[in-house]
Amino acid sequence: MLFSPGGAVFKLADSLRSIKDQCPLLTLIIRAKKNCVGYFQAETPYGKRPVGRPAKYGEKVKLLELFDQSDLFLKVRCSVYGKIEDISITSLDLLWKPTGSLIRFVLAVTSRGPIVLMCSDLNQNPITAIELYCARVRIETMFDMLKNLMGVFRYRFWTKRLARHSRKPVKNRNLKKPARTDIETIKRCHRAYERFVMTGAIALGLLQLISLKFEQSIWSYYAGFLRTKSRDLPSERTVKSVMEVLLSRDLISFAPGAVMRKIIQGCCNKKAVFEEVDSLPELEEPGI
Structure with missing residues (x-):
């Protein structure tokens, strides 16, 4: 995640716990700020208890200064942004003042430089934490494709039984609850x-599968212009542009029923497109 971590986020993650397994249902892994500090737990004094509230925070630790102590780190092999490399890594559990509780800090030195991660789960494997953080690029790319290519977040489902709220609501003010008779409709x-979002996610997966299985065929059908190919494997956008033309050709080959005529008039009203794709060969299975 790219934003600065806040104590409220970690408290929310810690509140979602499994009663059966006694473990958190959500693990939060966030990159820490450069000036982030942690604290050891205060030592319990021996003998007579001092007057006043007992200390909670002990020695202060500046996390970036720990990179100077090479004896704390271990050499391991890890996948960093899709490449296997040797990194130096260590972890320690320290108190963090915004939450007032222990946070697992993972420190690593990779080919991209030093990095400090914060984990809400104290049992998190440090190597797994690094690999999960590096995999966030795939998640962000997937959301970009879902939003800008597939349009899965442009749904327009609405019901008048949903309570109206301000576009800029004030927290915990003027909250409106739906009537009990409307709950099932809102659900x-x-x-x-x-379902709309999941259908779009399935369609995106099909585009990726077609790209993997029909790489050469997709490029032979592609009628656009690319100044320079960034890779041999066609992107989801390239596959979509090809499949739109092929599916349009198949669509007009059906019997011209009343429903089909309406679909063709609304979506496929350009005859030039169909005349162009009629000359294209059939999609063939890739050789083994």
Whole structure:
């Protein structure tokens, strides 16, 4: 995640716990700021207890200064942004003042320089934490494709039984609850949101699968212009542009029923496109 971590985020992650397994259901892994500090737990004094509230925070630790102590780090092999390399890594659990609780800090030195991660789970494997953080690029790329290519977040499902709220609501003020008789209708509306998004995610997966299995065929069908190919494997956008033309050709080959005529008039009203794709060969299976 790219934003600065806050104590409220970690408290929320810690509140979602499994009663059966007694473990958190959500693990938060965030990159720490350069000036982030932690604290050891205060030592319990022996003998007579001093007057006043007992100390909670002990010695202060500036995390970036720990990189100067090479004896704390171990050499391991790890996948960093898709490449296997040798890194130096260590971890320690320290108190963090915004949460008032222990946070697992993972420190690593990779080919890209030193990095400090904060984990809400005290049992998190340090190597796994680094690999999960590096995998965030794939997640961000997937959301970019879902939003800008597939349009899965442009749903327009609505019901008048949903309570109206301000676009800039004030926290914990003027909250409106739906009537009990409207709850089932609102649940169906929410399920429609989820199904629309999941259908788009499945369609994106199919584009990726077609790109892997029909790489040469997709490039032979592609009628666009690319100044320079960034890779041999066609992107999801390239596959989509090819499949749109192929599916349009198949669409007009159906029997011209009333429903099909409406679809063709609304979506496929350009005859030039179909005349162009009629001359294209059939999509063939890749050789083994």
